Amino acid sequence: MADTRRAGAVSAIAQEVGRDMLAAQLVDWNELTVSRIPTPELGHGEVLLRVAACGICGTDLKLVSGAFAGKWPPSLPFVLGHEWAGTIVEMGPGTEESDLKAGDRVAAENHAGCGLCRLCRAGRYNLCERVHRPGYKLYGHTAQGALAEFAVRPVRVLHKLPDEVGDEAGALVNQGSLTVHAVRRTGLDPGSSVAIFGPGLLGLMTAQVARSAGATQIIVVGRGDRLRLASEVYRCEVVDYEKADPVEAIKDLTGGRGVDRVYECAGNPAVVPQALAAVRRGGRVALLGLTGGKDVAISPDALTLNEVDLMGIRSSPNAYPAMISLMASGAVDVAPLLTHVYPLEQVSKAFEALRDRTAIRPILKP
Ligand SMILES: [Zn+2]
Numbered sequence: 001m002a003d004t005r006r007a008g009a010v011s012a013i014a015q016e017v018g019r020d021m022l023a024a025q026l027v028d029w030n031e032l033t034v035s036r037i038p039t040p041e042l043g044h045g046e047v048l049l050r051v052a053a054c055g056i057c058g059t060d061l062k063l064v065s066g067a068f069a070g071k072w073p074p075s076l077p078f079v080l081g082h083e084w085a086g087t088i089v090e091m092g093p094g095t096e097e098s099d100l101k102a103g104d105r106v107a108a109e110n111h112a113g114c115g116l117c118r119l120c121r122a123g124r125y126n127l128c129e130r131v132h133r134p135g136y137k138l139y140g141h142t143a144q145g146a147l148a149e150f151a152v153r154p155v156r157v158l159h160k161l162p163d164e165v166g167d168e169a170g171a172l173v174n175q176g177s178l179t180v181h182a183v184r185r186t187g188l189d190p191g192s193s194v195a196i197f198g199p200g201l202l203g204l205m206t207a208q209v210a211r212s213a214g215a216t217q218i219i220v221v222g223r224g225d226r227l228r229l230a231s232e233v234y235r236c237e238v239v240d241y242e243k244a245d246p247v248e249a250i251k252d253l254t255g256g257r258g259v260d261r262v263y264e265c266a267g268n269p270a271v272v273p274q275a276l277a278a279v280r281r282g283g284r285v286a287l288l289g290l291t292g293g294k295d296v297a298i299s300p301d302a303l304t305l306n307e308v309d310l311m312g313i314r315s316s317p318n319a320y321p322a323m324i325s326l327m328a329s330g331a332v333d334v335a336p337l338l339t340h341v342y343p344l345e346q347v348s349k350a351f352e353a354l355r356d357r358t359a360i361r362p363i364l365k366p
């Protein structure tokens with residue numbers, strides 16, 4: 001059906017966009033259905049995109065289970081999906097000064113800060129102070145996500161993808177950018193040693209980004225096929241926590257010192273004390289995964305006496321361009337991670353493949 005919702009000039013492609021679209025909706029906790037819902041309306045400064053590929057992650061599993069009910073998502077039904085790439089269909093009013101145009105392939109950030117608060121103005125829009133005001137949106141969490149045929153986003157959260165980065169790889173830019181932010185924030189020096197807990201997508205991306213930043217010893221802690229991938233494909237030293245104590249093993253591999261930087265990528269509360277015990281004196285520990293609200297006992301004295309910096313890593317401010325360059329140049333290779341691709345109709349199957357660990361990152365193609 002021809003689209004007559006928008007006034008003014010509408011491109012030929014945009015006319016193919018219907019009033020409604022296929023979308024995967026969370027209709028109740030742990031219940032996803034695929035149905036037709038209204039195509040989102042373009043607002044000022046926004047762009048309409050056709051979603052090409054959207055990944056699902058551990059946070060989505062927590063969202064689906066209701067771990068953040070009432071906050072993420074604020075209400076049901078809700079369209080999840082925050083790791084994605086697509087093609088611009090229509091540029092909305094107020095986007096005339098953008099370098100982007102209809103037909104461009106892009107990856108979308110999921111954090112849109114208000115742009116006006118102190119933290120947004122300092123470039124830390126992932127920490128926007130106006131989270132309850134209209135200017136702030138966390139797509140796929142507080143605002144409609146991309147597990148759908150179409151999505152609308154502010155033009156300022158979009159980044160053009162070069163030909164070298166395909167649509168499915170483009171869906172991994174979000175998680176890769178988080179690891180760029182982590183590596184930057186921890187001030188990783190060339191020649192550093194690194195331990196990564198959790199060989200999922202985040203961990204395997206962190207390993208590659210840390211290497212590109214100059215890490216020369218990379219130890220990955222995990223188990224199963226994912227750990228094998230870390231060893232065989234990404235040439236990391238590995239520790240199987242089912243066979244060895246991870247902290248002792250890391251100490252053994254670093255002459256008893258511990259590593260310069262630790263990245264907790266498992267989102268597992270039991271891992272946090274291990275991460276703190278595995279870092280050298282004066283080292284830094286970054287937490288990239290959410291534990292789903294679970295608390296952890298730590299020793300403040302150990303942090304103080306050893307001058308260990310413990311830092312939270314949230315989202316990926318100003319990191320998409322670097323990640324896209326790393327992928328386009330081949331410094332980060334995601335091809336071995338793109339093993340499970342599904343049509344949108346199989347959304348439940350894709351979530352199951354993530355839950356039972358058969359897929360590192362299921363990708364849905366609407
Ligand atoms: Zn995610």
Ligand SMILES: [Zn+2]
Nearest residue numbers: 114117120128
């Ligand atoms: Zn703000």
